[in-house]
Amino acid sequence: MIDCLTLHNFKAFQQAELPLGPLTLLTGLNSSGKSSVLQAIALLRQSYEAGDLAVSEYLPEARRAGMTASVANQGFLLNGELVGLGTGVDVLHEDFPGGGEPLIGLGVGEGPYHYSWLVEYEAEQNLLPLFHADLPLTSEGAAAPTGPEAVTPSFLTAPFQYLHADRISPAEFYPRDHHAAIGRGFLGVRGEHTVNFLRHHARDEVPEGPLRHPRAESYLLLDQAAAWMGELCPGVDIQADAIEGADAVRLSYGFQGTLGATRRRRPTHVGFGLTYVLPIVVACLTARPGSLVLLENPEAHLHPQGQTRMAALAAAAAAQGAQVIMETHSDHVINGVRLAVKRGRLAPAQVVLHYFRGDGTGVDFVSPQVDTDGMLDQWPEGFFDELENTLDQLIG
Template identity: 60%
Template structure:
């Protein structure tokens, strides 16, 4: 499990050191560097992770399956400085240091003669490879939207189990692994009809939309699968009629990859999530936080970018209810300071309260209320 992440000359950061826990929330203003933290790990996984490049000679691959960061010019911090603690050289360097029991240092050299290349010469120090040899999921904020069909890729579904950065392989994965059992523990929903993955997925989706159920099936003779929803007679909808996602709305389909990613997490898993609250109502956002906390409690590591106070409060409630230890919830608040990004880390107490509440940290409700009452 990653305990600390250090970025050097990486995008918005001249130098950034972040403590990490089983559940790390990245919050704060837009364009303050939160996504860069997720992208740095995705970049390493894309370049050197399981089943990817065999050696540092392959280079740091800036554009690929997980992230598209542009060119070396886009990656190097504008006000870059020396990084002699990583590698003594006159050339500008970009560094990502991952601490997880051991220390993995991944260093890329910026070639002044080739600033527009989408690969950078890379160096690594012993210990780095094992830190990246983990099962992982990375789900972008731009996830799958309601559609009539989704890809049917057997290799993806039966191989590494990667759902795709947009969750595009979720429906096919769920179809293949519907009978896989969710282990007994925090993730297993007590209201589900069985411990099988499909029934557990339905139970957690019902936390977001009461009465919903789903079905994943192949479209015969094609390379596609179909997702359909039923609603158990709720909200005046006929219980016997299946609904295609395009007639249901964004929220359920947007949330489905996150639910499946969490339910299939193992104690070795690394899950990177962008905006899990997107298109969900406030209660659904809180329940999504409960699911994320449950995945962390099983031993998986989740790093989550969020703009939702409901997600934040859902994590705090999980701590208060002892579903998650206080030290296992790490919260970082990013804000601009005029010359870069400043990061503040409020501590979560065992009662779910925060040791400090920085200005600008989820305080818009109070600010709006003050204006209404003025």
């Protein structure tokens, strides 16, 4: 699990050290830096998956030994499957401290290990060249094994999902990309592989534990997904089918009591919200101990009660051992997580809350803590206080 993320000259952050937990909520005003946190993690994954992060190489030594070729393609790959960040000029923090060559850095703490990568600034480049990659260091400062035994950070190789705020909309057909959905188990940043994934894994069991929905027809993924979708939209069930002779899959919905068993509705004939949240439900339900799940605005297009239930599902994924980091604007999501703590589904220490206050020049954040009753130890100004503010004005 990533328990600390360091950002240096990265977009809105000049320098920040952000503690992360099994369930982390990133909140704050628009443009306050929430998505940038997810993007930083995704950027490291993307660079690693492209073979551009030399985690086991000690660069300065490699350089001294004249091994330039081996490090030539190392660095941050700014544009790829997970994130499209533009070029160096978009990523470098505008007000980097003057003097010297600007460097952009990201660091990740995982238990006793700390990893960091510093890259050089190249205004127009898509790959920012690696300047320095530290070996993992233990908290005592002793170097971890080097060479082939070097420890690869687990967040780079763990099962991973990253769902952007902008996700799939209802469609007649969805892509059938075997490599992404089945080979890698990746739902796509817009959730575009979810239907194919669900079709292929429909009969996988959701393991015993907090993710299992008590009222689902079975422990199988498709029934479990249907039961959780039913929490968000009562009475709904879902089906995912391959289309013979076409590289596409189809999703359909049934509604108890309104349609016969054989008549099903296409996504384009049910509310937008259902299709929009399906990737989030599947990402949470398939999260396992060690998985890393990044979610942008899981509440989007859901009614308030659905938002609270969505938070319960994310809390269940974290309780099952996954790490869930989500950006949210929703009181109902925050409250759903607080309720999960109060009900003992998650320990208070498993929840990390950050409230970002960007002031246009940098990012500042505060981190209210949840106690066993689900209460917060502080309530900074602007932190989900709009309901109260408006009520005061209505009543006053």
